[in-house]
Amino acid sequence: MNEKRLEEWFSSRKRVRENRTATKLFDAIRLGDRTALSGAITLLESTREEDQETAKDLIRRCLPFSGNSLRIGITGVPGVGKSSFIEKFGQTILTNRKKVAVLAIDPSSERTGGSILGDKTRMETLSQNEDVFIRPSAAGSTLGGVARKTRETIILCEAAGYDVLLIETVGVGQSEIMVHSMVDFFLLLLLAGAGDELQGIKRGIMEMADGLAVTKSDGDNINKAKLAARELKNAIHLFPPTSNGWIPEVKTCSSLENTNIDTVWEMIERFERHTRLNGSFDSKRKHQDLNWMHEALKDLLIQGLWLHEKISAKIKEKEVEVENGTISAFEAAEEIYGLYRKGVE
Numbered sequence: 001m002n003e004k005r006l007e008e009w010f011s012s013r014k015r016v017r018e019n020r021t022a023t024k025l026f027d028a029i030r031l032g033d034r035t036a037l038s039g040a041i042t043l044l045e046s047t048r049e050e051d052q053e054t055a056k057d058l059i060r061r062c063l064p065f066s067g068n069s070l071r072i073g074i075t076g077v078p079g080v081g082k083s084s085f086i087e088k089f090g091q092t093i094l095t096n097r098k099k100v101a102v103l104a105i106d107p108s109s110e111r112t113g114g115s116i117l118g119d120k121t122r123m124e125t126l127s128q129n130e131d132v133f134i135r136p137s138a139a140g141s142t143l144g145g146v147a148r149k150t151r152e153t154i155i156l157c158e159a160a161g162y163d164v165l166l167i168e169t170v171g172v173g174q175s176e177i178m179v180h181s182m183v184d185f186f187l188l189l190l191l192a193g194a195g196d197e198l199q200g201i202k203r204g205i206m207e208m209a210d211g212l213a214v215t216k217s218d219g220d221n222i223n224k225a226k227l228a229a230r231e232l233k234n235a236i237h238l239f240p241p242t243s244n245g246w247i248p249e250v251k252t253c254s255s256l257e258n259t260n261i262d263t264v265w266e267m268i269e270r271f272e273r274h275t276r277l278n279g280s281f282d283s284k285r286k287h288q289d290l291n292w293m294h295e296a297l298k299d300l301l302i303q304g305l306w307l308h309e310k311i312s313a314k315i316k317e318k319e320v321e322v323e324n325g326t327i328s329a330f331e332a333a334e335e336i337y338g339l340y341r342k343g344v345e
Helices: 005-020 022-030 034-045 049-066 082-092 118-123 143-159 174-180 203-208 221-237 261-277 278-306 309-324 329-344
Strands: 070-075 100-105 132-136 163-167 184-192 210-217 249-252
Touching: 005 261, 022 049, 022 143, 034 049, 034 143, 049 143, 070 082, 070 118, 070 261, 082 100, 082 163, 082 261, 100 143, 100 174, 118 261, 143 163, 143 278, 143 309, 163 174, 163 329, 184 203, 184 261, 210 221, 210 261, 221 249, 249 261, 278 309, 309 329
Parallel strands: 070 163, 070 184, 100 132, 100 163, 184 210, 210 249
Antiparallel strands: none
16 A cells, blocks of 8 residues: 555544544434444444443434334244345335334354345345345344344434334344344244244244244245144134233245235234334333343443452452362352452442
């Protein structure tokens, strides 16, 4: 790189840094600037103390303009066709003149930042629409870290004017629970004739679902999909009643033929009307906010323990003793907590 190009590169980096103030980012986000929104999310992911302070300021500014979207969680085992479904589903939503943001949460991949990076190539039409924003959630060392950044990203997207947020789970298991805790509607995608052992779907995840969709209902698979849908409807009636009075619905659809995708959106609209009328929509949001506060507090306390020189040394010491079997895990935790209590008092 010659001297002139090097100088231009440093100048461009300086301009980027100057434009990453909370005020400038907030103004651009409110105008719907997708580049600014992307930059703001990158700021959230940064571990630099200066960036973290700017991110906190930005979140405070955006918070009063958040909460106006419909948050939809979408999950299903690999191969169920989540990317293809979201491509067609997003276009269906856009026909209602709504802006769509697609986020992915994948705690298993720190290098790629989530499989949606590859999925964007399978969402070609959707990703080119000016009213669509697609972004993987920041992958961190803990699921809680991923969730926190996703929650803050939700606030930014809502402040940018996105009406519908599609939050895709990439991992299987704990990530479903985490996504369920931050959405209004939880959609479970299933395959017909895959078998329970292949589906990997546990009853607990099915009980969390507000709606189920049997995908790939096309060609020779149509009858299998209809049969699977009937069996799922029968199974739902065996589950305990939901607190919001909503009975989960089961749909069949095909992303390949783009059939019945609109029925899934209509189901979600019925759910929203139902829960808003009986007050459970707002009640759930408030409950989620409290849970988020408690989860954030736990994360900060854990971080605080490791940042404390004496306590982090004690943790490492007790880890060795637990591994050697000279002390129980519970006793070790109590001793570490005792040291923390002394420091607080």
